[in-house]
Structure formats: C-alpha cells, structure tokens
Amino acid sequence: xxxxxxxxxxxxxxxxxxxxxxxxxxxxxxxxxxxxxxxxxxxxxxxxxxxxxxxxxxxxxxxxxxxxxxxxxxxxxxxxxxxxxxxxxxxxxxxxxxxxxxxxxxxxxxxxxxxxxxxxxxxxxxxxxxxxxxxxxxxxxxxxxxxxxxxxxxxxxxxxxxxxxxxxxxxxxxxxxxxxxxxxxxxxxxxxxxxxxxxxxxxxxxxxxxxxxxxxxxxxxxxxxxxxxxxxxxxxxxxxxxxxxxxxxxxxxxxxxxxxxxxxxxxxxxxxxxxxxxxxxxxxxxxxxxxxxxxxxxxxxxxxxxxxxxxxxxxxxxxxxxxxxxxxxxxxxxxxxxxxxxxxxxxxxxxxxxxxxxxxxxxxxxxxxxxxxxxxxxxxxxxxxxxxxxxxxxxxxxxxxxxxxxxxxxxxxxxxxxxxxxxxxxxxxxxxxxxxxxxxxxxxxxxxxxxxxxxxxxxxxxxxxxxxxxxxxxxxxxxxxxxxxxxxxxxxxxxxxxxxxxxxxxxxxxxxxxxxxxxxxxxxxxxxxxxxxxxxxxxxxxxxxxxxxxxxxxxxx
Amino acid sequence: xxxxxxxxxxxxxxxxxxxxxxxxxxxxxxxxxxxxxxxxxxxxxxxxxxxxxxxxxxxxxxxxxxxxxxxxxxxxxxxxxxxxxxxxxxxxxxxxxxxxxxxxxxxxxxxxxxxxxxxxxxxxxxxxxxxxxxxxxxxxxxxxxxxxxxxxxxxxxxxxxxxxxxxxxxxxxxxxxxxxxxxxxxxxxxxxxxxxxxxxxxxxxxxxxxxxxxxxxxxxxxxxxxxxxxxxxxxxxxxxxxxxxxxxxxxxxxxxxxxxxxxxxxxxxxxxxxxxxxxxxxxxxxxxxxxxxxxxxxxxxxxxxxxxxxxxxxxxxxxxxxxxxxxxxxxxxxxxxxxxx
Numbered sequence: 022x023x024x025x026x027x028x029x030x031x032x033x034x035x036x037x038x039x040x041x042x043x044x045x046x047x048x049x050x051x052x053x054x055x056x057x058x059x060x061x062x063x064x065x066x067x068x069x070x071x072x073x074x075x076x077x078x079x080x081x082x083x084x085x086x087x088x089x090x091x092x093x094x095x096x097x098x099x100x101x102x103x104x105x106x107x108x109x110x111x112x113x114x115x116x117x118x119x120x121x122x123x124x125x126x127x128x129x130x131x132x133x134x135x136x137x138x139x140x141x142x143x144x145x146x147x148x149x150x151x152x153x154x155x156x157x158x159x160x161x162x163x164x165x166x167x168x169x170x171x172x173x174x175x176x177x178x179x180x181x182x183x184x185x186x187x188x189x190x191x192x193x194x195x196x197x198x199x200x201x202x203x204x205x206x207x208x209x210x211x212x213x214x215x216x217x218x219x220x221x222x223x224x225x226x227x228x229x230x231x232x233x234x235x236x237x238x239x240x241x242x243x244x245x246x247x248x249x250x251x252x253x254x255x256x257x258x259x260x261x262x263x264x265x266x267x268x269x270x271x272x273x274x275x276x277x278x279x280x281x282x283x284x285x286x287x288x289x290x291x292x293x294x295x296x297x298x299x300x301x302x303x304x305x306x307x308x309x310x311x312x313x314x315x316x317x318x319x320x321x322x323x324x325x326x327x328x329x330x331x332x333x334x335x336x337x338x339x340x341x342x343x344x345x346x347x348x349x350x351x352x353x354x355x356x357x358x359x360x361x362x363x364x365x366x367x368x369x370x371x372x373x374x375x376x377x378x379x380x381x382x383x384x385x386x387x388x389x390x391x392x393x394x395x396x397x398x399x400x401x402x403x404x405x406x407x408x409x410x411x412x413x414x415x416x417x418x419x420x421x422x423x424x425x426x427x428x429x430x431x432x433x434x435x436x437x438x439x440x441x442x443x444x445x446x447x448x449x450x451x452x453x454x455x456x457x458x459x460x461x462x463x464x465x466x467x468x469x470x471x472x473x474x475x476x477x478x479x480x481x482x483x484x485x486x487x488x489x490x491x492x493x494x495x496x497x498x499x500x501x502x503x504x505x506x507x508x509x510x511x512x513x514x515x516x517x518x519x520x521x522x523x524x525x526x527x528x529x530x531x532x533x534x535x536x537x538x539x540x541x542x543x544x545x546x547x548x549x550x551x552x553x554x555x556x557x558x559x560x561x562x563x564x565x566x567x568x569x570x571x572x573x574x575x576x577x578x
Numbered sequence: 579x580x581x582x583x584x585x586x587x588x589x590x591x592x593x594x595x596x597x598x599x600x601x602x603x604x605x606x607x608x609x610x611x612x613x614x615x616x617x618x619x620x621x622x623x624x625x626x627x628x629x630x631x632x633x634x635x636x637x638x639x640x641x642x643x644x645x646x647x648x649x650x651x652x653x654x655x656x657x658x659x660x661x662x663x664x665x666x667x668x669x670x671x672x673x674x675x676x677x678x679x680x681x682x683x684x685x686x687x688x689x690x691x692x693x694x695x696x697x698x699x700x701x702x703x704x705x706x707x708x709x710x711x712x713x714x715x716x717x718x719x720x721x722x723x724x725x726x727x728x729x730x731x732x733x734x735x736x737x738x739x740x741x742x743x744x745x746x747x748x749x750x751x752x753x754x755x756x757x758x759x760x761x762x763x764x765x766x767x768x769x770x771x772x773x774x775x776x777x778x779x780x781x782x783x784x785x786x787x788x789x790x791x792x793x794x795x796x797x798x799x800x801x802x803x804x805x806x807x808x809x810x811x812x813x814x815x816x817x818x819x820x821x822x823x824x825x826x827x828x829x830x831x832x833x834x835x836x837x838x839x840x841x842x843x844x845x846x847x848x849x850x851x852x853x854x855x856x857x858x859x860x861x862x863x864x865x866x867x868x869x870x871x872x873x874x875x876x877x878x879x880x881x882x883x884x885x886x887x888x889x890x891x892x893x894x895x896x897x898x899x900x901x902x903x904x905x906x907x908x909x910x911x912x913x914x915x916x917x918x919x
Contacts, residue, residue, distance in 0.1 A: 091796050091895050171793045177770060178753045178795060268770035274754060275772055308649070314665035339756060339792075340767045341748075341774035344696040351688050355681045359674065366673040369641055376651040376660050387646060394638055398631040405627050405684060407620045407691040410764020411609040414756060414791040480607025480760040482791035485799030492787075493605030569659075577664050 050134035051549055055141050056120025057445065062145055063112035064516070066104050069152070071512065073101035078469075078502040084490040094486035095169040096188075100151075102172030103192065106288065107199055108148040110426065113434050114295035115144075115206050118234045120445065122210065124540035124547060125228050127219025127556045132212035140205030147199025154191035168192035171484060173285060174255075176266030176277040181259055190259070197252045200245045207241030210234055219539070221558040226578070228538050228561060229312060232319045233298035236326045237291055243330065244287040251280035275340055282333035289425060290329040294322060296430040297364060299437040300386050304368050306440075306536045307383035308375030311562065311574065314367045321360035321367075328357045338406045339413045347406045354404035361397055365390065380534075381455030385436030388463055392428030399424060399474070417477025423470045435462070435515070442519070443533045447545040448526030454518040458511050465507025472500045537562035606787045609760045613786065613807075614736075614778045615743075616695045616763040623691040627684060634680070695764075698743075698777060705733060705744045711755030711768035711790070714797040714896055715859055715872040725820040726847070728859030729872045731805045734813040736779035742810070743779035753795060759788030759805050767792050780807040789873075796895030802873030816866075823850025824862050824918055833914025836907050845898070848918065858898060864918040871896070883912040 037045075046054060077097050080088040089097070119137065123130055131137050151168075158166035168188045170178050179189050214235040218227065255277075257263035264270040266277045305312045312318065335354045338347055368390060377383065399421040403409050412418055435458070442450050476494040488494055532541040542564055543552055560566055560574035603611065612618040700706070709731075710717040718727050733744040748757055750768040757776065758765035766776040780786065790801035808816060826834075837843070838852050845858035853861070864870075867877055871892050875881045884891055887908055888900040903911065 091799065095793075095796060095798075169796075175754050175793070178793070183753055183795065268772070271771070273771065274769050309651075309659050311662050311664055313663060314670050317665065317670045339765050340769060341772065344692050347692050347696070348689050351692070352685055355685055355688075358681060359677045362677045363670070363674060365638065367670075369638075369645060370663075370669065372642075372645040372649060374660055374663065375649050376655050377646070377649050378651050387642075390642055391639070394635065394642070398635055401631050401684065402624070402627050405623060405688040405691075407688065407695060407764060408624045408627055410766070411617075411620055411624070411760060413765060414758075478609055479605035480609065480758070480788065482756075482758065482789060484793040485789075487799050489802070492607055493603075572662075574662075577662075 048138075050130075050138045052119050052123050052131045052134065052137060053445075053547060053549075053551075055137050056116045056118075058141055059112045059116030059119060059144075062141075062148065063109045063116060066108040066112075066148055067512075070101050070104040070109055071509065073097045073104065075505055075509065077101065078505045080486060081488070081498050082502040083499065084488050084495055086487060089486070091486040092169065095171075095484070096167040098484055099168045099171055099174075099192070103151065103168070103196070104148075105426070106172065106292075107196060108144075108151070110292045110430060111199075111203060112144060114237070114292060115141075115203070117299070117434075117437055117441070118210055118237070118295060119206070121441065121540060122213055122231060122234060123217065124444075124543070124551055125230055125538050126214065126217060126222055127539050127552060127558065128213065128217035129551050129555075131209050132217055133209050136205050136209050140202040140209065143202030143205070144199045147195045147197075147202065150198060151191055151195035154188050154195075158188035158191055159186055173281050174277075175281075176255075176272075176274040177268050179255060179259075179277075180267055182269075190256075193252045193255055193259075197249060200249045200252070203241050203245050204249075207238040207245070210238030211242070214238070219556050219558060225316075226558060226561050229301040229315065229318055229322075230298040230538070233294050233301065233322050236322050237294045237298075240287050240291050240294070240326055240329070244284045244291065247280050248284035251277060251284075254280075275337075278337050278340060279334070282336040283330075286333040286336060287329045289422075290325055292430050293425065294325065296389070296433040297322065299433045299440070300368060300389055302538065303382045303386045303433075303436050303440050304371050306534050307378045307380060307386075308372045309378070310371055310375040311565075312367070313370035313373075315561065315578075317363060318367050321363040324360040325357060325364075328353060328360070332357060335404060335406075335409070336413075338409045351404055351406050355401065358397060358401055358404075365394060365397070380439075381450070381452060381459055382436040382440035384456065384459045385432045385439070388459070389429055389432040389436065392424055392432060392466075396421065396424035396429050412477060414482055415477035416481045416483055417474050419483045420470050420473035420477060423473070428466055428470060432462075432466075435459075438515075438519070440534070441540075442522065443529030444540055444545045444547070446523050446526070447529055448522050448524075449529045449533060450522040450526060451518050454514055454521070458514040458518060460511075461507050461514060462511030465504045465509075465511055468504025468507060469501050470504070472497045472504070532564070535568075537565040539563055542567075607760045611761055613782050613784075614762040614780045616776075616778065617761055619691050619694055620764055623687055626687055630680060630684060700743070700745045700777070701741060703740070703742045704777075705742060706747070707731065707733070707744055708747045708749060709757060709768065711748070711750040711752075711757075711794070712857075713752050713795050714790075714801040714893070716801070716803065717751075717859065720817065720820075723817050723821055725817055726849075726860045727820060727863065728867075729802075729804065729869065730867045731803070732808055732813060732816050733778065733780065733805060734810050735783045735807050736781065738781065741779055743777050745777045746775060748774040748776065754792045755790045755794045755801070756792035757788075757803065758791040759786050759803055761786050762788075762805060765791050778805075780805075783807045783809055783812075797893050800872060800874045800893050800896075802869075804869065804873050819866065820863055824848045827917040830910075830914040830917040833910035833912070836903075837911050837914055840901060840903070842901070842911075861915065861918055864915055866919060879912060879916065882915055883908055886911055886915075 076089060077094060080086050080094055154167045166188055168191060170184060170189055177183060214231050254265040258265050258267055264272040266272050266274060268274050301312060331353045332350060334350045403412055403421060439450055439455050475497045479493050481488060481494045529545045531543060531545050539556055560578050562574045566573035610621055612621045706721055708719040708721060716729050718731050734742050736742045748766055748768045750770040755768040756765045757768060762778040762780055763776055766774050784807055786805040788803035790798055843853040843855055845855040847854050847860045849862045869875060870877045870881060870885055875892055889896050889898040890900060
C-alpha cells in the first residue's frame with residue numbers, strides 16, 4: 022500500500038479570464054470535469070422535468086380542471102418522462118461514474134478521454150435538440166410543437182398519419198443522438214474498469230462501485246442498440262415509406278413495443294445499478310463496517326444484469342400474448358426479485374452491528390432501503406400477470422415506477438451528491454440544510470407517491486389530462502399534488518446548499534468521512550492527474566489497511 | 579421517522595380498498611369489488627400477492643427499523659470501529675433460498691389464474707361482441723344479430739347456473755386503445771392489425787364504468803366505457819329494438835333533410851336512410867343511449883345541440899368538426915336526432 026507516499030499537490034487556482042475558463046471546460050477531456058459537466062447538465066434538465074411534472078399535477082388537482090389544454094398536458098407527460106430518463110437520470114449516473122471510477126481504481130483518467138468528451142457532447146446536444154422542439158416542432162404542417170406521443174411512443178401514434186409536424190422527429194433524433202453518446206460512455210466504462218486498475222487491484226478487490234458500474238456499462242451497450250435501431254426504423258417509416266410499424270400496411274405495432282421494452286426494462290437497471298453502487302459505498306462508511314457479503318453482492322449484480330434482459334414483455338401483459346408467453350415473463354420477472362432481495366439484505370446486514378452515523382448521505386440511503394423495498398414489493402404485484410391486467414397503465418404503475426426512480430434511484434443520487442460533494446468541491450456542505458432537504462423531500466415524496474397508488478387501485482388510468490368526479494379519485498389527487506410543493510421546496514434547498522457550500526463551505530480536507538476507498542487518499546478536489554504516485558492496493562479497502570495496520574482487510578479477503 | 583409511517587400507510591389504505599365491499603362503493607371502478615369471474619379471479623390472486631408481499635414488508639421493514647434504532651452511533655458507544663464482519667455463507671444461503679420458495683408459490687398461483695382466464699372457451703350460450711376502438715370512442719358490433727352501436731355496451735347478466743358470458747373481440751381502427759372495466763375484467767389492448775379477445779360474465783345487473791387505458795391521442799382522457807348489464811329479457815328486448823332501422827317520424831323532416839344534405843352523412847350511419855358513413859358512431863338509435871361523446875355528458879337536448887354546434891366545446895381535439903351550422907339548422911338537426919329512438 023503506497024498511498025502514504027502520495028504527494029498531495031494543491032494547484033492554487035490562479036485567476037484566468039472567464040472566456041479562457043469556459044474554453045477549458047468546453048475542450049476538456051479530463052474525466053472529473055466531464056463528470057461535473059454531466060451532473061450540471063442533468064441538474065438543469067431536472068429543473069425542466071420538474072416544472073413539467075408540476076404543470077401536470079396542477080392540472081390534476083381536481084376533476085375537470087382547465088389549467089392547461091389536453092394538447093399541452095400530453096406534451097408535458099411526454100417531455101417529463103423523456104427528460105427525466107434520458108437527460109436527468111442517465112447523465113447523473115454517467116457523471117458520477119465518470120468522476121469517481123478512475124479515482125476509485127487508482128487511474129489517472131478514463132480509458133478513452135476523447136471518446137468521453139465526444140459522448141458527453143452528443144448527449145448534451147440530444148437534450149437541447151429535444152427542447153428545441155418547443156420552437157421547431159411545428160414544422161411545415163403547423164401541427165404540434167413538443168412531442169406528445171408518450172415517452173414510449175407506441176406505434177402507430179408516431180406515424181405521419183397521427184403525428185403531423187416535426188415534434189416526433191425531434192423526439193426520435195434526440196434519443197438517437199444521445200443514445201450514441203451513451204454507448205460511447207458504456208464502452209469507455211467497461212474499458213476503464215478492465216484495463217486501468219492500479220497495481221494490486223484484481224477484479225475481486227475492486228470497490229463494489231466498479232463492479233456495479235461495469236455491469237451498467239455492459240447493459241448500456243446491449244440495450245441502447247435496439248432502441249437506436251428502432252428509432253432508425255421509425256424514421257424510415259416516417260420519411261422513406263417503410264412499413265415496420267405501420268399496421269395499415271401490414272406492419273406491426275407490437276414490434277415497436279418489443280423493441281422499446283427490450284431497451285426500456287433493462288434501462289431501469291441501467292439506472293438502478295449505479296444507484297446500488299452509491300448505496301454500496303455510502304452504507305459501509307457510515308455504518309463503520311465492511312460491506313457484508315462482497316462476492317454475493319457482485320454475483321447478485323451480474324445476475325440482475327443478465328435476468329433483466331429477459332423480462333421486457335412484462336410491460337406487455339395486456340397486449341394479448343399467449344398464456345405461455347405471459348407465464349415466461351411472469352417467471353423471469355419474479356426471478357429477478359431474488360438477487361434484488363439479496364442486495365437489500367446485504368445492505369441491512371452491513372448496517373447490523375455497526376455504529377451508524379446518520380449524516381445526510383446516510384439518511385438518503387436509509388430512506389432508499391425502505392423505499393426500494395416497497396418499490397420491489399409493488400413490482401412483485403405487477404409481475405403477477407393477472408394482477409397486472411388490472412394495474413397496467415393505471416396510476417398504480419406510475420406510483421410504482423416513481424417509487425423505483427425517485428424513491429430508489431434519486432434518493433441514492435442525492436446521497437451520492439452529499440457524500441462526494443466534499444471531494445468534488447473541496448468544501449463541506451451545510452449539514453442542517455442537507456437534513457432539511459432530506460426531510461422536505463421525504464415528506465413530499467411520500468405524500469405524492471404513497472397516495473398515487475390508490476387511484477390506480479380504484480381504476481384511474483395514467484396519461485389522462487382530466488378525470489370524472491365521483492370515482493373516488495379526487496382526494497388522492499389533491500394530496501398527490503400537495504406533495505409536489507414539498508419536493509420542490511426540498512430541491513430548492515438542495516440547490517441552495519450546493520451553491521452556498523461551493524463558495525462558503527468550510528474546507529473538507531482529503532478524507533472528511535474517514536472512508537476507505539482510493540478517492541479519499543488524494544486532495545479535494547483532486548488534481549488533474551489524480552494521484553502523484555499511482556497507488557498500490559492489497560485489499561478492497563486500501564485506506565482501512567492504512568489506518569489499521571494492526572488489522573488489515575487482506576488478512577480476511 | 580415520518581417516512582416509515584407514511585410508507586406503511588399505503589398498504590393499510592390498499593387493504594381498506596380491498597376489504598371494502600361493493601355495497602358501500604369506495605369507487606365504481608374499484609378493482610377489489612369484482613362482479614364477474616375474471617375480475618374475481620384476479621382479485622383473489624391479488625389478495626394472495628398482497629398478503630405475501632405485506633408480510634415480507636412487515637418483516638424486512640421491522641429489521642431495517644431495528645437496525646436504525648439499535649445500531650445508531652451513541653455517545654456511550656465509545657471510540658473505535660465496530661467488529662468487521664465480511665459475510666456469512668449460511669445467512670446468504672438462507673436469504674437466497676427463502677425468497678426462491680416464495681417466488682415458486684406466487685408463480686404457481688399466478689400460472690393457475692392465467693390459465694383459467696386466458697384459456698376459457700366460449701360456451702354455445704355465449705354472446706359475441708366485436709369492440710372496435712376509434713380515436714376517442716367505442717364501436718360495438720353484435721355479429722349474431724347485425725346490431726351496431728356506440729359507446730354504451732349492453733350485455734346480459736350471467737347466472738352461474740346457466741352461464742351466458744360475453745366474449746369480446748377487440749380491434750382498433752386507428753391507434754392503440756385498451757378496454758378496461760375494472761369490476762368486470764382486467765384490461766386488454768386494442769391494437770390495429772392485431773386482434774385480441776377478452777371475456778366477462780357479470781353476476782349482477784347494473785351499470786359498470788371504465789375507460790380507455792392505453793394512450794391514444796389528444797382526447798384519450800375522454801374515451802369512457804359504460805357497460806350495461808341487463809336481465810336476459812331486457813337484453814333480448816334491447817337487441818330486438820336495436821336491430822330495427824330508424825323510424826321516420828313527422829316533425830323532423832326538415833332536420834333530416836339538413837342532416838342528409840350536409841357532411842354529417844360522410845361519417846354517421848342512420849340505418850334505413852341515405853346516411854351510411856362509417857367513421858363516426860352509428861346514430862340509428864341515438865336516443866336509446868344515456869350519454870354522448872363517449873360517455874362524457876348526459877344525452878340531453880341542450881348537450882346534443884351544443885355538441886352538434888361545436889364538439890370541441892366538450893372535447894377539444896375530438897375528430898368531429900364544428901360544421902358551422904346556423905341556429906335554425908342546429909335546431910332542426912337536434913330535433914331530428916331526438917326522433918332516433
């Protein structure tokens with residue numbers, strides 16, 4: 022273990038003209054700067070997606086409300102879903118992976134720094150292209166502006182017959198472009214983890230973070246390609262007279278569903294596995310214990326990666342598959358609950374017998390455990406195909422996947438923000454504001470998404486711009502909308518905390534959490550070369566070995 | 579923790595929705611108030627799944643809660659790190675094998691429900707109806723009796739001793755739709771060029787509500803479903819009545835002339851007259867229906883007149899255009915419509 026010999030160099034930030042600084046950011050190939058660009062870009066789109074959600078919830082606050090027209094409402098849910106998945110969640114997990122992977126495996130950069138920059142700018146361009154549709158979507162037909170076909174854009178609603186103008190084209194092109202960027206990043210992550218690890222770091226001694234992210238990278242490569250292919254086919258249908266999805270000419274609307282969901286379901290795990298990786302780093306450090314069952318965690322992750330490729334048609338239980346087809350997808354979907362359960366139990370076992378410090382990152386991760394448990398259990402309900410025949414396409418499903426994406430993934434990302442903010446900025450965040458953010462957001466989350474399950478059980482379909490009174494849905498919709506105010510307030514506190522702490526927070530030092538992985542052995546923020554001397558490791562927790570020379574991990578691993 | 583309390587709340591309320599009988603309806607579209615065999619089978623499977631997942635929740639939730647309370651760092655815990663435990667094969671095996679067993683139980687129960695519902699064969703006494711989804715309304719065809727109607731489906735009640743289930747063939751004329759009447763059955767999609775089917779056998783007469791549950795365009799929200807479950811006699815009478823062509827009545831000649839000389843006839847059918855359009859709802863027995871606009875407003879004279887004047891006033895984005903009719907034309911066409919019993 023050579024961490025002790027690293028000379029911590031802290032280049033003083035000399036004042037440069039703004040243009041020069043901006044130029045450096047635009048032309049950078051440094052994984053840390055690209056990571057931060059990804060994250061800032063995602064935060065910008067988080068605000069857009071949040072505004073769209075708020076507009077929908079105001080419209081649904083009472084039956085027969087007239088806050089927005091049906092056309093606007095349909096654009097809002099399409100843009101909200103597309104934005105949050107492709108331009109918030111994906112860039113956030115890519116941003117953290119970019120920033121942290123080389124630091125955690127003792128490397129000086131990603132394997133392909135230029136590909137990294139190229140991928141980021143493609144993704145960024147995709148997002149801006151999507152939002153340009155608000156201006157350019159009218160096209161020559163004077164119809165539509167932003168896309169309004171729903172985020173999974175079922176055929177044949179996307180055909181020229183039903184989608185005039187260019188709004189659907191913007192949706193197609195934005196995902197095509199950002200998808201190519203995502204594949205670049207996926208390949209880069211795989212290559213980095215496989216080829217850039219520091220001496221001594223065998224695959225079995227990588228932090229779990231690296232294992233989970235290489236799984237994510239592999240999945241990105243496999244699942245974004247069918248989505249990209251489907252987008253090209255849709256363009257052929259729309260402009261070159263193709264009939265892939267054109268039911269009137271013998272094409273198949275169901276074909277699009279298969280293409281979309283063979284991407285769409287693994288995509289959930291593309292986002293969830295990095296979320297698991299944050300939790301797998303944060304929970305041990307704040308419980309002051311090594312992760313419980315490292316090999317099982319690795320196996321469970323890889324198992325989830327594989328099984329998740331075979332569950333896609335559980336999104337299609339209502340499209341009229343044969344009983345045998347339905348049963349297969351019930352089986353594969355229920356099977357994935359097993360490795361997912363194993364992960365929850367291992368995090369719990371890591372906390373068990375520890376000395377848990379409930380700092381803000383740990384608060385978010387604990388809430389993650391509760392919420393991901395519930396999200397998993399509602400997932401089991403949905404996996405029972407007949408139950409799904411009632412719940413599919415209802416608000417129960419909307420509540421379920423927001424439990425996964427907000428209650429699971431976003432909570433863990435917030436935890437990651439607070440945990441690594443000191444490393445990225447060199448400053449501590451404000452703990453009181455962090456806790457205020459947590460409680461506001463947790464209360465808002467539960468008001469919104471707990472109560473959203475119920476109208477689904479009472480027959481309320483999703484994607485309706487208004488609803489009939491007398492169905493027993495009114496009170497729940499009111500509560501759901503009230504929760505949004507708390508979540509918005511929490512998000513403002515979060516952004517305020519980041520901004521305030523960036524300039525006013527106290528210096529963090531290199532290792533504020535007394536943590537164990539390599540990123541905490543270098544300065545905060547790390548110098549551009551990361552490590553003056555490339556470290557050498559003997560165990561999964563090199564800094565533990567350094568701090569406890571009498572009882573190092575490599576005695577046990 | 580407030581999060582814990584609210585998180586637990588969902589299951590309690592779900593349980594309440596589930597336990598609440600249909601007599602004091604929480605909602606006319608409650609999936610836990612089944613009135614037909616498929617919905618009933620689903621409700622039973624759902625109860626099993628909810629019970630199992632509820633128990634898992636209680637156990638794991640308590641464990642997490644215990645860890646949070648018991649193992650939080652306290653001032654008296656003293657310095658130094660806790661014992662480092664790297665794993666345990668026995669424990670890992672336990673929480674792998676137990677979930678597998680639970681999954682097997684749930685899988686078997688699910689397979690049985692799927693087979694019972696999906697593989698049901700229509701008995702000779704079954705009524706057959708073809709449902710055709712249109713952007714934003716429902717067309718119903720009764721192939722056995724040449725009846726065509728729209729938006730309000732009539733089916734006979736099914737006595738378990740002499741079952742008369744209704745088998746629905748599901749087609750789409752344009753985009754994807756989904757047929758969902760929660761108290762009668764789970765939903766099945768209507769997809770162009772991909773015929774589907776489903777079945778219901780309502781045990782009680784009455785009106786059952788639902789709506790389209792697959793996004794189909796601008797007015798997806800106002801594509802409501804109304805299923806009237808009649809006694810066998812009422813149903814036979816209804817069929818007899820719907821079979822007849824429209825009866826010409828005095829006092830509506832002018833309205834009929836206006837109707838037949840405008841573009842109305844390109845989309846609407848009034849059987850026995852020149853109007854034979856197929857794009858919009860069949861109007862032959864319009865006045866036998868309680869609602870217009872796919873269930874969105876009661877079928878009253880005022881609503882009918884306003885609808886004919888400008889359908890977008892009720893349903894912005896619906897495909898029927900405002901025809902720019904004069905007040906007198908509107909009055910006469912409304913009067914004509916009112917004769918279509």
